[in-house]
Amino acid sequence: MSNEKILGDPSSKSPRHTADDWLNTLDRARKPGPFLADHAALGSGMSTVSVHAGTHDDPRTGAVGTPIYQASTFVLNDNQYQSVEEGFARDRFIYSRYGNPSQWAVQEKLAALEGAESAIVFSSGMAAITSTVMALVDKGAHVVASSDLYGGTYNLFNQEFPTMGMSCTMVDSYDFDAIEAAIQPNTQLMYFEAITNPLLKIIDIPRLAEIAKRRKVRLVIDATFAPPVAMRTLEHGVDVVVHSASKYLNGHSDLIAGVAAGPRKLIDMIWPRLLNYGGSLDPHACFLLERGLKTLAVRMRAHEESATALAKYLEGHPRVKKVFYPFLESHPDYATARRLLKNGTGNITFVIEGGDAAALRLVNALRIPKQATSLGGVESLISLPFNTSQATFTSRQRADVGIDPGCVRLSVGIEDAADLIADFEQALAAIYAKKEPAYA
Numbered sequence: 001m002s003n004e005k006i007l008g009d010p011s012s013k014s015p016r017h018t019a020d021d022w023l024n025t026l027d028r029a030r031k032p033g034p035f036l037a038d039h040a041a042l043g044s045g046m047s048t049v050s051v052h053a054g055t056h057d058d059p060r061t062g063a064v065g066t067p068i069y070q071a072s073t074f075v076l077n078d079n080q081y082q083s084v085e086e087g088f089a090r091d092r093f094i095y096s097r098y099g100n101p102s103q104w105a106v107q108e109k110l111a112a113l114e115g116a117e118s119a120i121v122f123s124s125g126m127a128a129i130t131s132t133v134m135a136l137v138d139k140g141a142h143v144v145a146s147s148d149l150y151g152g153t154y155n156l157f158n159q160e161f162p163t164m165g166m167s168c169t170m171v172d173s174y175d176f177d178a179i180e181a182a183i184q185p186n187t188q189l190m191y192f193e194a195i196t197n198p199l200l201k202i203i204d205i206p207r208l209a210e211i212a213k214r215r216k217v218r219l220v221i222d223a224t225f226a227p228p229v230a231m232r233t234l235e236h237g238v239d240v241v242v243h244s245a246s247k248y249l250n251g252h253s254d255l256i257a258g259v260a261a262g263p264r265k266l267i268d269m270i271w272p273r274l275l276n277y278g279g280s281l282d283p284h285a286c287f288l289l290e291r292g293l294k295t296l297a298v299r300m301r302a303h304e305e306s307a308t309a310l311a312k313y314l315e316g317h318p319r320v321k322k323v324f325y326p327f328l329e330s331h332p333d334y335a336t337a338r339r340l341l342k343n344g345t346g347n348i349t350f351v352i353e354g355g356d357a358a359a360l361r362l363v364n365a366l367r368i369p370k371q372a373t374s375l376g377g378v379e380s381l382i383s384l385p386f387n388t389s390q391a392t393f394t395s396r397q398r399a400d401v402g403i404d405p406g407c408v409r410l411s412v413g414i415e416d417a418a419d420l421i422a423d424f425e426q427a428l429a430a431i432y433a434k435k436e437p438a439y440a
Contacts (some may be wrong), residue, residue, distance in 0.1 A: 002035075009266060010355075017280075021382070027234055028069060030117075030264040030268065030360075031264065031334060032118060032264060033091070033108070033109075033117075033118060033264070034091045034099070035054070035102075035104060035108045035321040035437075036054075036056055036101060036104050036105060036108065037056070039088070039161070044328050045297075046071070046113070046228070046229045046296075046297040047297040049109075049113055049231070050109070050113065050189070050293055050295070050297045050363045051294045051295045053108060053109045053112035053113065054105045054106060054107070054109030054110075054111075054112065054290065054424055055105065055109065055290065055294075055382055056075070056103075056105055056110030057102065057122045061313035063399075064285070064366075066101075066102065066105040066290060067102075068282050068283050068284055068286075068287045069100055069102045069187075069283050070101055070284065071096060071100070071283070071357075072095065072096050072146050073094075073096065074093040074095070074096065074198070075419050076092060079092060079227050080093075080094050080216075082090050088199055090268060090271050094160075094435060096280065096282075096283065097275060097278065098242070098275060098280075099197035100283050100286070100301055102283035102284075102287060103175040103280070103281060103283070104120055104288050104291050104292075105286070105290055106121055106286045106287075106290040106293070106427050107120060107121055107259075108251070109258050109290060109293050110245075110261055110293070111261055112333060113227075113228040113229070113231050113232075113242060113293070113296070114228045114233070114234055114261040115234055115235060115434040116230075116234055116263070117262070117263050117267070117269075118139040118245070118263070118264040118266040118267035118268070118296045119174065119259055119260065119261035119262075119268055119271060120259065120260050120261075120271055120274055120394075121258070121259050121281040121289065122204065122257065122258035122259065122274060122280070122281060122288060123255060123256065123257065123279045123280060123281050123282075123285075124177075124242025124244070124246070124256050124257065124258050124280045125152075125224065125242070125243065125245065125246060125247075125256075125257075125258035126152045126153075126156075126242075126244075126280065127258050127274075127277065127279030128242045128243070128245075128258030128259055128260045128279075128281075129153055129156065129222065129242055129258070130156060130201055130273075130277065131260070131270050131273035131274050131279060131320040132242055132270050132273075133156065133189065133191065133220065133261045134270060134273050135272070135273045136189050136218050136220070136239075136240070136266070136269070136270075137166060137182065137188045137189055138188065139164065139166070140165055140166065140186055141164070141166045141167075141186060141187075141188040141189065141308055142167050142168070142169065142184045142186045142187045142188065142189065143161070143166070143168040143169075143188070143189045143190070143191055144168070144171060144179060144182045144183055144187055144189075144190045144191070144193040144217075145168055145170050145190070145192065146170065146171070146172075146173040146191070146192045146193055146196065146203075146312065147158055147171055147172055147173070147192075147401070148173070148197075148199070148201070149191075149193060149222075150168070150222065150224075151192065151198060151389060152223065152381060153191070154333045157170070157197070160256060161218075169182040169184075173192055173193075173196065173201060173203050173264075175367070176203070176204075176207055176211065179208070179211060180211050180215070180347050183211075183217060187215075187216065187217055187412050188217065189217060189218050189219075190208060190211070190212050190217050190218070190219045190220070191219075191220050191221075191222065192205075192208055192219075192221055192222070193222040193223075193224070193225070194221050194222065194223040194225060194226040194231060194233060195223075195326070195345060195347075195391065196225075197225065197226035198238075198349045198389060198403065198407065198409040199322075199349055199401075199402050199403070200225070200227055200324045200325065200331070200342070200345070200347055200349055200384050201322050201332075201333060201334075201335045202294050202333035202336045202340065202350075203336075204220075204336055204340075204341065204370045205221060205228050205233065205236040205237070205238060206236045206237060207331045207339075208221075209236055209237025209238060210237070210352070210440075212237070212239075213237065217405050218239045218266075218269045219242070220238070220239060220241075221237050221238045221239070221240075221241050221242070222240070222241075222242050222243070222244075223241050223243055223246070224242075224243050224244045224407045225247075225248075225257065225343065225345055225375075227248040227249055227296060227300065227354040227376075228296075228301045228343065229296055229297045229343055230341050230342055230343045230344070230345065231340055231341050231342060231438060232302060234262060234341070237264070238262075239262055240260055240261070240266055240267075240270070241260070241261050241395070242258065242259065242260045242261075242263035243249040243258065243259050243261060244257075244258055245257035245258055245259050245289055245323065246258075246352050246374065247374065247375050247376030247377075248296070248299075248300065248303075248376035249288050249289065249292065249293060249373075249374075249376075249379060250288065250292035250297065250345075251294070251295065251299050251376055251378060252288075252292050252377060252378055253372075253374065253377035253378075253379065253381075254288065255285055255288045255289060256280055256285075257285055257289050258279075268387060286384070286427040293429075299378065299414060300343050300415035301343065301348070302341050303344070303345070303346030303376075303412055303413070304327070304344035305343070305417060306345060306346070306412050306414065306415060306416065306417040306420055307325065307345065307347070307348055307412035307423065308325070308327055308344060309417035309420075310348060310410075310412060310417060310420050310424065311323055311325035311327075311328055311350075311422055312328070313352050313421045313424065313425075314348065314424065315328060315330065317424075317428060319334075319352055319354075319428055319432055320350055320351070320352055320353075320428075321351045321353060321404075322350060322394070322404070323348075323349075323350045323351065324348070324350065325344075325345075325348045326341065326344065326345060328378060345412070345413070346375070346376065346381065346411055346412040347375060347410070347411055348410045348412060349407065349408065349409050350407075350408050350410070351404045351405075351406045351407050351408070352406045352408065352428075353406065353432075354406060354431075354432075355387050355405035355406045356384065356387075356405050356406060356407075358406055358407050358431060358432075359384050359386075359405075359406050359407065360384065360425075362408065362427055362428065362431055363382050363384065365427035365428045365430045365431050366382065366423055366424065367421075367423050367426075367427075368380055368415055368419060368420060368423045369381060369382040369410065369413075369423075370382070371383065371422070373388055373389070374411070375411035376411060377411065378413050378415060379413040379415070380410065380412050380413040380415060380420065381410075381411040381413070382407050382410050382411070383408075383410070384407065384409070385398070385403050385407050385409055385410060386398065386403070386405070386407065386409065388409075390403055391399050391411070409431070
């Protein structure tokens with residue numbers, strides 16, 4: 001290759017072409033990444049991967065950990081110009097909206113955790129969802145989706161889709177006959193959530209994947225409630241997995257971010273939507289997300305330990321009517337959870353006597369959980385579907401999707417289980433000790 005002109009940075013492994021072979025061959029293949037450099041496998045354990053994948057020590061100073069590359073633009077040379085001309089600009093640093101070393105580092109960690117060829121981070125979970133969906137459909141497309149989606153995703157399909165000449169049919173995620181029957185000649189995508197909110201249904205993703213493959217439809221799964229240490233969604237036949245990284249992936253309630261991960265070919269299709277919609281994640285937020293991810297595995301073990309103990313306590317309390325927690329044998333999807341999930345979740349949904357009025361008194365009587373939306377933080381967060389996530393629903397609509405009066409959604413943090421149980425014990429005793437009017 002002495003007289004061949006190299007396209008790209010010779011020190012980079014992704015990609016490396018010559019002027020003669022790039023345009024004139026049909027056997028080109030996308031490589032994983034883009035990553036900062038080849039990253040040797042240091043182990044297969046999820047804690048090891050969480051700490052080390054994608055993290056790069058500063059070569060100039062020897063500082064341990066990836067620096068924050070707080071730059072909006074990068075010096076251009078022949079490599080960058082050629083990358084634009086030859087179609088691999090995603091693999092070069094040009095402008096931070098297109099890509100930044102801080103983004104590449106955290107994307108490498110996320111790809112390693114998911115077992116994916118490539119990943120992209122976004123400025124929010126909805127940016128990840130919207131960019132992914134819009135990249136995988138064309139004008140006139142039809143989508144089959146779960147009937148109990150996150151509100152932002154529901155609005156995308158029901159408010160935005162019709163304005164763009166597209167449509168969506170929403171079906172019960174348990175009814176696989178209805179799911180398949182909903183597929184039309186113009187169906188291009190199936191979109192479901194791994195674990196639903198707030199009733200924590202565990203979706204049989206392998207069955208969805210079998211339908212999608214047989215009917216030649218792509219499958220996207222929102223796995224926000226099931227981070228990769230709990231379930232590597234792509235291993236079950238999913239095409240692209242998305243997360244609100246604000247939740248378990250970051251884990252500290254101090255960041256808004258999203259991620260999409262999957263085969264390099266599909267992530268390369270999503271990347272232009274990131275550019276068009278402007279949902280790139282800034283370098284400092286990338287630093288926070290990478291730092292949060294380092295403790296993902298140990299945090300999830302702590303979430304599961306405390307949530308399981310508290311769920312068992314609540315199930316035995318005489319004033320608690322129902323408890324939804326996947327690792328309780330009473331959960332309707334217990335067998336599916338044990339089959340698909342490697343670790344439990346930190347989320348519990350339960351229903352108490354006395355309806356929504358009693359639920360309001362409960363959240364006010366608790367001392368440890370904070371009344372707030374979101375989930376997956378190190379601190380316990382508690383909210384009521386009737387005045388937060390499903391506030392726009394009528395009572396009838398909430399009943400139709402299984403949300404009963406007195407329903408409480410709890411994201412269990414990493415606090416000690418004994419302290420959480422004691423707090424719930426005092427709060428439940430306090431609200432039912434008061435003399436209240438007869439409940440409807």
